[in-house]
Amino acid sequence: MTAIRARNLSKRYGGTTAVADLSFDVEPGRVTGFLGPNGAGKSTTMRMILGLDRPSGGSVLVDGRPYHELSHPLRKVGALLDAKAVHGGRSAYDHLLAIAQSNGIPASRVNEVLETVGLREVAKRRVGGFSLGMSQRLGIAAALLGEPEILLFDEPVNGLDPDGILWIRTLMRTLAAEGRTVFVSSHLMSEMALTADHLIVIGKGSLIADTSVTEFIARSSQGYVRVRSPRLAEVAELIKVSERHPDHLRVTAMSTLEIGTITARAGIPLEELTCVRPSLEAAYMELTKDSLEFTS
Secondary structure (H helix, E strand, C coil): CCCEEEEEEEEEECCEEEEEEEEEEECCCCEEEEECCCCCCHHHHHHHHCCCCCCCEEEEEECCECHHHCCCHHHHEEEECCCCCCCCCCEHHHHHHHHHHHCCCCCHHHHHHHHHHCCHHHCCCEHHHCCHHHHHHHHHHHHHCCCCCEEEEECCCCCCCHHHHHHHHHHHHHHHHCCCEEEEECCCHHHHHHHCCEEEEEECCEEEEEEEHHHHHHCCCCCEEEEECCCHHHHHHHCCCCEECCCCEEECCCCHHHHHHHHHHCCCCCCEEEEECCCHHHHHHHHHHHHCCCCC
């Protein structure tokens, strides 16, 4: 069954439309990246999935039903939306224990998730003194508490050091490999390139792309073939050149096979014939350039 299904989902605040007629599916067994510029409607969409905001139109179902109809929500869905939305006077252990007790989750799970996120040694410290990175880990621990099938993370690597970023990347991949659904919003394209299997991209509240990472990058026009030769001028006369540089040519309208075949027939040696593929960041910037709320 589809884990999360949004159909014609909309949210308006007075005269402002945050989400507009948005439809998508989030499937289990993979990490789905949820991308978009600031103000695109990502956080609002996540809040509607979790029943924190009521849609102005359309619907969103979690495991086939609205979130508020789930009998044991934390056993079905775990979420990290705001790492600092905790009672600062409580210890990490007491914070998680209160969540566990309110949802019928065994107290033994508290120590288990504290161990998982690396906070066992600071379990008795008040969370008001936690760094952002420690708060992120605590928020992830709360999301994991009920061993849910579906996990939502909003900017989970904020405040984490390189070791912490590697840890959360590995955790998300592991959860997906276990057959769980991982839906993660992030602005870090380098992390999404390493973590996500599928992408849902929105801009100004509307869907821009719903595709695999590979297909998303392939759609970009940023890719090209780089050609180097000791007889570069002769090569340029034979092929469709997009950009000329002193030591190489850039070609976007021909494949490496086409270029190699033409130059070989002409007896022209090549020093380099490389297909340069765009990064996820380059593809993302190209696709969302008309959906930016703020530009500089």
